Amino acid sequence: MKAVVLAEPEVLRLVNLPEPEVGPRDVLVRMRGLGLCGSDLGVYRGAREVPERPWLMGHEGVGEIVAVGADVADRAVGQQVAIEPNYCCGRCAACASGFTSACTARVIVGMNHPGLLAEYVAVPAEFTWPAAETVALEDLVCTEALTVARSAIRRSDVGPGQRVLVVGAGSQGLLLCLALRALGATVAVQEPHEGRADLAHSFGAETDAEGEFDLVFETSGVPQALRAGLARLRRGGTALLVGIDSRPLELTSADLVYHQHTLKGSLIYDHPVDFETTVDLLNRDDVRPGKVLQARFPLEESAEAFASVRSVAGKSWISFD
Template sequence: MRAVISEPHHIEWAEAPEPELGAGEVLLEPLAVGVCGSDIHVFEGLHPFVRYPVFPGHEVAARVVGLGTGVDPAWEGALVALEPSLTCGRCEACRSGHYNICDNLQVMGFQAPGAMAECFVSPTQNLHRLPETFDAELGAMIEPLAVAVHAVTLTAVQGKNVAVLGAGTIGLLVAQVVKAYGAASVEIVDPLEPRRRVAEILGLSAKTPDKAKYEVIFECVGNERALEAAIQGIHKGGSIIVVGVYGKPATISAGLIQDWEIMLKGSLMYTYKDYQEAIRLFAVGQVQGKPLITHRFSLQEVNAAFNAALEREKALKVMLARG
């Protein structure tokens, strides 16, 4: 059994063929799986890079329960976090170490089957071993934290005045990483009071949109209005990192990018070192994940979980777990 989004606005827990293990692959039982904003984009028919049916699940902590040929027996029973990027290893981006922008990138849960299932298959190279005492829900949140780590490492934040637009899961994690990396100040900007309240629980400053200016802005919303707000809110010579996923083209004040010498840069996913840093940040307590979890469901309750995630004023991280 596994979750399938057969078309926009339709997800169900359905029969699926038994997974087959190839060389270098392992069989995993998911312990905790997060519902991501990108999953909701797929559900709503707004993700630009998928074809239906889609088998979701890319934020996951799992237990290794079976080994394919050639796999080191030490993997048996391991607690792991999944890095869902499937890359070619041959293109220029892969050869230079930037495999997150592989020319042939596929992502488990989007272009390849994911982890919302009774069991699933992954290459061992996509697994990060976790300490046995590591909390499974935090293990599932390693993936979004790695997204945040990668974004923050794209520009200097130490000693800078920073804003994060959007107090969703990614925005709240980005803000915590920015704070951990020594920013002079970091403010979360979000119009929704419940999300600002979570930010404050995390020890972050949060406010509604205004006309303040910043040296660095992380755009974690993914729409035209937020990107334009970032351009209007940046100091001359400042940096904007675009982390939000866009479902359609955006019109922005491009003239200001040139005239103010704004650096506008996108951030996609992560690499191995970002995952390792995310594990460290959770392990030492520099980033909190638990306060972001607003809803919990069993794996079989995927329909209810996705509907809960659609209530954006109430939901942050929706988490699925084995029943």
């Protein structure tokens, strides 16, 4: 089967690999689409270390089940599925409390476990989520990224009618705009890139809003952008940090205490509730995240796809069809 591997930083190669074996609790998925995000770009550029090279890339995968393991009773050949690419152990204290995003033994597909950028992948059945046939491929491709956005929203307790500022209108910020608007919140974006700001505006977000906000969602990972966002947060408001960066934040305890702000980190999602509810949302056609996709590439042009991630206003993806 065809697959794309990282030979060295910023060097991808199209190779032939053996088709994966299917364990008793696995399903074999014929891949149809794979979304790209900043985490993939970190691996691609060598900023995020992987166990070995060549390395199979990619984690935001969707496809069709073509075989099921002997012990799998609740998945069937022919189902289209979104893959949940963080396999929690189910045994540690965090998992026992439902806080699986903090699992101490989490398997992270494409990061510490081989990725999904291949024609066929074997996946634990528990971490595949069947979607209705009516869900368009483009919407399904956005499932994992949309789940990250909706998990941050769940953790924020934001409600209809509240004023929300999204800092950064990359793919994650755009999906937050869509999900927050669907919830009934009033949404504005803080984004210097004109193309991304225009795209957010087309999704119903304000780009020149004035005044204070009840909540801030920071997706850029840029410390200066967070500080500018907090300057717009009302006293007693909450900021959800989704973007990741290793640089120190430009904050003091006085900033937080005098304004009584709450800062909350939101990492991925919790199994199974967050993926399950996102797929249910797609099945009901309540939100169409596929409009975030702005650049489509075939598998053979994966190098061009990864190179486009920083420049494209919206989300890049790879199509296997």
